Every structure is written in C-alpha cells, then in structure tokens.
Amino acid sequence: MMNCFPCFTSQKSSIPPSGNETSENNEQEVRPPPVAAVKHIEERETEQPPVKTFNFRELATATKNFRQECLLGEGGSGRVYKGTLQSTGQLVAVKQLDKHGLHGTKEFQAEVLSLSKLEHPNLVKLIGYCADGDQRLLVFEYVSGGSLPDHLFEQEPGQKPIDWLTRMKIAFGAAQGLDYLHDKVNPPVIYRDLKAANILLDDEFYPKLCDYGLNNLAPGAGDSMFHSSCVMDTYGYSAPEYTRGEDLTVKSDVYSFGVVLLELITGRRAVDTTKPNDEQNLVAWAQPIFRDPKRYPDMADPLLKKNFSERGINQAVAITSMCLQEEPTARPLISDVMVALSFLSMSTEDGIPDAVPILSFRDKSMSIALSRHGSCSVTPFSLLQKEGDEDSSSVSSESEDDEKKEESKGSKKKQKEDSDDESGSDDEKGQEEVEKPGSSKSSSSDSGSERASPIDESNATAQSLEIKYSYSSEEEEEEEDNERLSSSKSDKDCTSFRYDSERNHDDSPKNTSIAHDDHSDDDDDEDHETRLEDIHSSKSEAHSVYSDDDDDDAGEESGESSLNRAEPEEGDHGSSDEE
Numbered sequence: 001m002m003n004c005f006p007c008f009t010s011q012k013s014s015i016p017p018s019g020n021e022t023s024e025n026n027e028q029e030v031r032p033p034p035v036a037a038v039k040h041i042e043e044r045e046t047e048q049p050p051v052k053t054f055n056f057r058e059l060a061t062a063t064k065n066f067r068q069e070c071l072l073g074e075g076g077s078g079r080v081y082k083g084t085l086q087s088t089g090q091l092v093a094v095k096q097l098d099k100h101g102l103h104g105t106k107e108f109q110a111e112v113l114s115l116s117k118l119e120h121p122n123l124v125k126l127i128g129y130c131a132d133g134d135q136r137l138l139v140f141e142y143v144s145g146g147s148l149p150d151h152l153f154e155q156e157p158g159q160k161p162i163d164w165l166t167r168m169k170i171a172f173g174a175a176q177g178l179d180y181l182h183d184k185v186n187p188p189v190i191y192r193d194l195k196a197a198n199i200l201l202d203d204e205f206y207p208k209l210c211d212y213g214l215n216n217l218a219p220g221a222g223d224s225m226f227h228s229s230c231v232m233d234t235y236g237y238s239a240p241e242y243t244r245g246e247d248l249t250v251k252s253d254v255y256s257f258g259v260v261l262l263e264l265i266t267g268r269r270a271v272d273t274t275k276p277n278d279e280q281n282l283v284a285w286a287q288p289i290f291r292d293p294k295r296y297p298d299m300a301d302p303l304l305k306k307n308f309s310e311r312g313i314n315q316a317v318a319i320t321s322m323c324l325q326e327e328p329t330a331r332p333l334i335s336d337v338m339v340a341l342s343f344l345s346m347s348t349e350d351g352i353p354d355a356v357p358i359l360s361f362r363d364k365s366m367s368i369a370l371s372r373h374g375s376c377s378v379t380p381f382s383l384l385q386k387e388g389d390e391d392s393s394s395v396s397s398e399s400e401d402d403e404k405k406e407e408s409k410g411s412k413k414k415q416k417e418d419s420d421d422e423s424g425s426d427d428e429k430g431q432e433e434v435e436k437p438g439s440s441k442s443s444s445s446d447s448g449s450e451r452a453s454p455i456d457e458s459n460a461t462a463q464s465l466e467i468k469y470s471y472s473s474e475e476e477e478e479e480e481d482n483e484r485l486s487s488s489k490s491d492k493d494c495t496s497f498r499y500d501s502e503r504n505h506d507d508s509p510k511n512t513s514i515a516h517d518d519h520s521d522d523d524d525d526e527d528h529e530t531r532l533e534d535i536h537s538s539k540s541e542a543h544s545v546y547s548d549d550d551d552d553d554a555g556e557e558s559g560e561s562s563l564n565r566a567e568p569e570e571g572d573h574g575s576s577d578e579e
C-alpha cells in the first residue's frame, strides 16, 4: 500500500493542538465541539477530531515497546501492532506510519478529523491518534478474527472452510461498508485499496473494512475532490481504468469488490503465481466462464463441496461478472450489489429467501442480469407502479419521471414490436433481454412471464424493473401476489425493497430502505434505515457522516479534508447506462 499521508493539504489554520501538547490527559476523550458550533466556520476552526489523542509513551506501553511479538503485520504505510490500552484494557491495533512522507502535526490532525467522521459497523473504527514529535500513529479497534485471506486461503490443518452462506454474509457486510463510503458520505469516498486483506473478520466472521480513506491521499489528490489518479498498487484488484491511466472513481472500487467476490466464490486468490500461467490472474481465468452460465457452478471453491444452492451461485457469479465489467459505467452501483447480496446472505437452508421479496434496483441492468441467472425462479416485474401510486412517486424525482416517461414510451413501442415476434425460444429471448436491458421484453420473456404484470399503458411514470423471487408453490397465487405488489401494505409474505433513485447526500442513509409490507408506520425514516438490518439480523446500522446539523458545512468540511472524495460519474445513478 502506498504511503498514507503523502499529500495532505490543509486549507485553513484550523488545527487543534498536537497530541503531545495535550498529553496531560491523553486518554481522555477529546470531545468534538457542540453541534451548534459546527455550523460556524470560525468556530469550526477549533474543531478537533472526535477521537482520543495519545502520547507516544502510552502507545509504547500498550504495545510492549512495539515488540516483535505484538507485530500484526506490515503494510505499505507502516507497521501494525496489537496493543492493550493501560487505562481501559481495550485491545487496539496501533498503526505506526512510516516516517517518510511525514506530514506536519496540523495536517495530520486534519486528516484524522476526516477519518474520524467515517463511522459504520462494517468499517474498522478509528479510536485515536498520536502526533508526538515525528511519530504519527493511528489507533484502531482491534479486530480479533484475522483477515479474510487467513480464512479463505491460508487454512490451518483441520480448520473448517468458510461455508457458502458465511461467504455471502461477508460479501454483504463488505458491500455495506463500501456503500457507506460511496453513498452515505458526502462527498463520496473512494476506497481505492479494496482487497481481501483489507477485510478483517471478528470471531463471528462479521466483516470490517480497514485502511479505508487512507490512500485516498496522494500527491495532487487534495486538488480535486472529484477524481484522483493517485497510485493504487493493489495488484490483481485494480480496475482496468487504473492500468489505462484514467482516474479512479467509485466504480473502480466496485471492480475491486468484484475481485473479492470472485475470491469468495472460487477460493482462489486474485493473483496466484503457484497456478498454471493461464490461471494465475483470477479475473482473466474467470472471464471465459462468465460467458458460459452453465459453467457457473463449476467455479465454486472445491472446499465448499457443492454445499450451496445453484440459484445462489448463479446469481453470485452474475453479480461478480457485472462488477468486473471492463467499462466503469457498465458496472453496477455498490448499493445495488449490496441489495442483491442481502438476499444471497439470507439464513435459509438453500439460500432462498423465505419471504417473497420484490427488488427494486437503482440500475435496471442488475435486475436483468439476476433474472437471467436465477434458475428460472426470479421473475422480473416490470413497471409495476400504477399511475397515482404513492410508492411510485416516492421512488423518483420529477426530472427522472420525465425521463422515465420517455423511456416508458420507448419500452411500450419496443414491447409492441416484440409482441409481433414471439417465435424465439426462451433462451433466445433471455439473451435478447440482456442485449436490450431497457426493453420491456425482460418482463415477458422470462419463464415466469405469466406472473409479470403487463405494462400498463397508463403507467407513464413507471420507475423501475422489479424482481420477484417466485417459487413454483406460489404459482397459483399469481393474482393475489399481483394485488399485493400493487397495493397491499399488510401482506406478511411480501417484503419489498425500495431504492430511492435519487441520491441525496444531505440525508442520513435513507437511500436504502426496505419496507416490510406489514409494517404500519412506513413514514418513519429511522425505522426504514434499520429494516435491512432487521431482516438479516445484521449488526449493521449505517450512520451518515454528516448529521442534519452539519449539513450546511459539508462542503467546507470537504474542502479541509484530504480524504479523496468523489462525485458519482454522470450516468452512474438511476437507470442503467445501457438504456
């Protein structure tokens, strides 16, 4: 990994005293200023990282003088030691940053301030820092279970391999962490160094991303909060645009996430020089298989001994293949990946959700890809909302409505053309479906077409393709289901996912909302935010970095921070790029 703090730029002299200057009571938490004060720039200039400051001696004591036996490992940015804070007994991981590329105390603290605001259950928490003399250390929560490669590739004899569901849960958790950085932080943060080694696991295999936000700092990165082309030297995980010398975006992270997903599915390393030449690069090895869905189950890690559902692996591989698209704009949003993985990580015997969920992805291509790989058990419900339907209006902004009206017209026209040519086989139709993701054919060519609502001619504001996981036992309930889908809010069998198609960074994570239809108070934002977690018994509870109280200042804040913030690319959100 590259040096963490090579190019920190601080635009204001707003830096609090250094760690050694506050060393009288170093482990006392340095409290952030009152929220009201954050709104005023002058007062913000006194803002301090809401984390502890330590002096060097304390951390030396915690790590037994940085003894070898406490060394957890060494990365590109320095060494990481396991330590115990004397005052509290808390286990910590102390990252001692390399001294080259050292930054001034103020710059370092400003960076810590940015990092300290990133808080999510799937991110390793920053506890404090030390800027004592020329020492620069970061103190993180200690994650006890080791890193993902420890469990996936470096198994001790007799150690049980990670089962399929756990792998999907790890992927889901990692996606949640990444989604937080991309979608809940304003402006978005590009991870830049996502790899299996940066996914740490607790004793229950709950994943936490580490090293986030660190190598967003690079020479020149501070100048642009939009894109950055600073070095990401994570061989095997780097997106093609990096090799092409292009800027990295959130979609570059999605690519790296795809590589991790592929590792989870196959049990193969991103790069493995012990394998035959044509198998050394995992993505290159997988590409021909991506084009041959029949071979998807063969990709599975042999250690899994085929203990997974065919639907599960087909969909997991389909998601992976989308993440690994050559062109960044063709890759899905991590939020869509996260929703898809939430289903694959459900705790049922065969990985099939108990309930009958309806997915609504922000990007149609995800719906379509999954519908092709669901062993005929996933039926797209296209354009379900009826005019005047409240749900419909809540899904998109007015401008998107206009776009969709046009799109809907196109779809209808296409549907008419398609209906004139119904002679092809199901497979052929499925193929065509993918080639024309905007086509309404996706709702009629699937094997479950009889379940799909026909496109309502009056539905000019229809927003999204929705996927319905359906089962043969429910075939007869078609009519009932359709009724439920369109209007009922009391059906206990039906769980619907709604994604706001409009990204709103000023909000807390409202973008992800999952509504149980039996839920009575669907206006409760807080409630919405936690439904995903409710469903999956996840520990996760996403928090926005910027609360309502400091929304006003977000822009200024980003200006001070050298975290590499990114804005989404044009066309990254909402409907598919292919349309």
Ligand SMILES: Nc1ncnc2c1ncn2[C@@H]1O[C@H](COP(=O)(O)OP(=O)(O)OP(=O)(O)O)[C@@H](O)[C@H]1O
Residues within 6 Å of the ligand: 001, 002, 072, 073, 074, 075, 076, 077, 078, 079, 080, 093, 124, 140, 141, 142, 143, 144, 146, 147, 193, 197, 198, 200, 210, 211
């Ligand atoms: N919070 C933590 N809790 C437990 N172990 C950690 C923690 N942070 C890092 N480690 C471990 O410390 C070692 C070094 O981590 P570090 O992030 O510095 O290097 P890396 O990820 O291996 O490489 P690079 O930083 O170059 O990407 C790794 O084995 C990692 O698993």
